[in-house]
Amino acid sequence: MRGETAAQMIRRLRKAKGWSQARLARETCRAAGVALDTLGRQEIYRYEKATRTPREWLPFLAAALGVPVVELEAAAATRAEEATPATIADFLPDGDPLAPLASRLGRRVGKAQVGDLERRVHGLRLADDVLAGGDLMGPALRELRSAVRLFREGSHSEEVGRALLQAIGELAQIAGWIASDAGQHTEAERIYRLGLSAAHTAGDATLAGNLLGSLAYQRTNTGDVREGLTMARAALQGAAEAPPRARALYWDRVAWAHTKVGEAQPAMRALGEAGEALGEHGGEEEPDYLYWVDAGELQVMESRVYTELRRPLRAVPLLRDVLGRYDATHTRELALYLSWLAVAYADANEPEAAAATAERVITLSADVASERTAERVRVVLTRLEDFRDVPEVRDVLDSAA
CATH class of the missing domain: 1.25.40 (Serine Threonine Protein Phosphatase 5, Tetratricopeptide repeat)
Structure with a gap:
């Protein structure tokens, strides 16, 4: 298969043989003539995730997988952005x-x-x-x-x-x-x-x-x-x-991933694609699990992207609009969305508003058994540390501590 990285080739050939990562590690050791525990499953995992390059193990991996070593070497020279x-x-x-x-x-x-x-x-x-x-x-x-x-x-x-x-x-x-x-x-x-x-x-x-x-x-x-x-x-x-709402959801996740990587323009384009896909939603057949994908949810993702990219002047109005009509019985989501608003207020140099919003996040999260909300509380409190000299912020930080 052309255009593969070494990580993709190793995984594809291993799965074609029906081997586990541990089995491939053992077979590679056999090919190298060394003790079977010299190369561990974790190393194969790293090779397949492209967090480590095989280097000296490359010819023995090729032998174990039954592929000419030159093909695996060519794959190792292929950059991820050039790969299939x-x-x-x-x-x-x-x-x-x-x-x-x-x-x-x-x-x-x-x-x-x-x-x-x-x-x-x-x-x-x-x-x-x-x-x-x-x-x-x-x-x-x-x-x-x-x-x-x-x-x-x-x-x-x-x-x-x-x-x-x-x-x-x-x-x-x-x-x-x-x-x-x-x-x-x-x-x-x-x-x-x-x-x-x-x-x-x-x-x-x-x-x-x-x-x-x-x-x-x-x-x-x-x-x-x-x-x-x-x-x-x-x-x-x-x-x-896929139905329009499914495509909108997939584009939203692509937008968020680009955002976390730090790629603003691809994230913006993906948000636009999500909006266009949702605009095609009509009376088509679709799975029940798409019931929650609507314009409000896309607006939430858009505001989160803007917050993550440190563009609070865009994020704050979007979040306030969504939160103004959000179902208060959905406590976890309400706390999560408010956490993004608190960060956006802090980025907009509005520490008093950030503190008041953070207090609501902490109160809502207190009885919610969610690691997501707990992590967002930590993020918000860390962001507020920059404004500790503001009395309202200091009160929130001291109370949380």
Whole structure:
């Protein structure tokens, strides 16, 4: 395959062999004639993430993967921006976590059971609107385990099996979101990749894009911003046939990833694309999970982008407009959006307004079991330190301490 980086080639060839990263590490050691634990799984992980270059291991990796060393050397010389764009398939989990058991042990599964599962998934989504990840983590994981067991152990038609996989994918998306909100990022990634496998197997490109976009959003917010951008763009790449609101959501995540990387103009263009996609929304068929994507949500993302790019004169009016009509029962989101407003006020050199808004953020966050809101409180308090000499700010900082 032309235009690959070494990271992409190693991952593609490893997955084609059905090997885990640990297996590739062992086979590379065999090719090098050294002890099997000389090269660890973590090193393969770093090679595939492009955070480290194989260098002296390169010929032995080539031998283990069965590729001429010159091809791997050429890939190693390819810069990431010149490489073939990543696709959703590049982020599927190793193996097949949804492989049916050789002997079906459970009952016959029909459309009624699938419909019941779909209703529970949507109920979990609605619960997430008003409850935080720490409150919903247990129920979400129980539902996901039950759904996977139903698919693997039950007997069902091809049609029902595909519907089950779609329900598992949707459940994994909301369960991953809940786990991420609870601060369980490793668990969230595992869940997202499980759902990605289910959506991919079911042939549901829109759902697969939503799952990979959700994982991209987590990666972008937890430090690996370049990888997050790669994921967000891969999710968008397969979105040509997705409904307008799905495409708007994918573009929003691309905008945020560009923002976190520090690329202002691409972020602005992505926001424009999101708005255009949403403008095409009409009476088309679309998945239930897109119910929350509307002009208000795009406005929130736009204001967050402006805040992150330190453009408070644009961010403040947008946030005040959204917050003026926001549902107060959605406590977590209200606290999050207010946190962006507090930072924007600070950037606009309005410390008194920033302090008053920060106080609301802290009060709302006190009883919310969300790592997202806890992190945003820390961000706001750090930003306010620049204005400690202002009495209103000092009172908030001292009270928080």
